[in-house]
Amino acid sequence: MQQREQFFSLVFQRQKGRCLFCTQPMCDAHHILDRALFSDGGYDLSNLAGVCAEHHWQCEITVLSVQEVLDAAKIPKRLSLVHYGIIDSQQVDKWGNSIWPSGFEVVA
DSSP states (O other), X not given: OHHHHHHHHHHHXXXXXXXXXXXXXXXXXXXXXXXGGSTTTTOSGGGEEEEOHHHHHHHHTTSSOHHHHHHHTTOOHHHHHGGGTXXXXXXXXXXXXXXXXXXXXXXX
16 A cells, blocks of 8 residues: 555656646556556556546546556656566557557457
């Protein structure tokens, strides 16, 4: 639990306590890529973004894409995705599945 609180604090400081997508206070440090993809739970600043409750839900159900969250947080894509073995040019969903240019997902 201490790790979660520590990273929440770091994300809160980075974003001055505000959601990436609106002016509401951030309520959580969202895992951009699902924490289950990482042996350490994905607790890395390149994989966390502060969001309000509404935008957190939109991130979780992928209304807001991984790329949109990375862009809003100004996190270079390579920092977050290389840890999972995903090349820079690849588009992926929250669970690491490839997304074709047509928008369809390739679920392994």
